[in-house]
Amino acid sequence: MRRILPVRPRQTLIGRLPHGGDLLEEITKICIEEGVRLGTVSAIGAVQRARLGYYLQREREYQFFTLNEPLEIASLSGNVSLKDKEPFVHAHALLSDGNGRTFGGHLAPGTVIFACEVVIASCEGTELEREADDATGLPLWK
Numbered sequence: 001m002r003r004i005l006p007v008r009p010r011q012t013l014i015g016r017l018p019h020g021g022d023l024l025e026e027i028t029k030i031c032i033e034e035g036v037r038l039g040t041v042s043a044i045g046a047v048q049r050a051r052l053g054y055y056l057q058r059e060r061e062y063q064f065f066t067l068n069e070p071l072e073i074a075s076l077s078g079n080v081s082l083k084d085k086e087p088f089v090h091a092h093a094l095l096s097d098g099n100g101r102t103f104g105g106h107l108a109p110g111t112v113i114f115a116c117e118v119v120i121a122s123c124e125g126t127e128l129e130r131e132a133d134d135a136t137g138l139p140l141w142k
């Protein structure tokens with residue numbers, strides 16, 4: 001089902017995240033503290049190690065994998081909406097090693113920041129709440 005809603009730009013936040021922090025948790029913390037309930041996230045930088053997820057469509061569950069090495073955040077993009085009435089960050093990351101090889105997936109807790117520059121563009125408009133989707137087993141926008 002396609003459902004597209006208009007939103008308006010509200011405020012753009014830009015800054016750096018703390019060395020040693022958890023990437024997903026730090027972005028989520030900013031959204032909670034700054035009242036971002038709808039918006040987009042992008043970031044570049046580097047991580048000390050990473051934990052990403054891959055959704056097994058048939059089994060309807062995430063399989064997580066850990067990358068225990070320093071990696072560049074070649075790209076991180078995501079969005080902010082609501083889950084259980086609270087700001088929820090859904091982000092995917094593309095990470096690269098010293099040979100330019102890339103790994104990518106659903107950003108999970110357990111990804112440790114080396115250095116990270118983040119931009120959060122918050123929007124205003126109809127808030128999007130996530131709820132269980134029968135077709136996919138994922139918490140999607142209703």
Ligand code: ZN
Nearest residue numbers: 090091092106
């Ligand atoms: Zn995802």
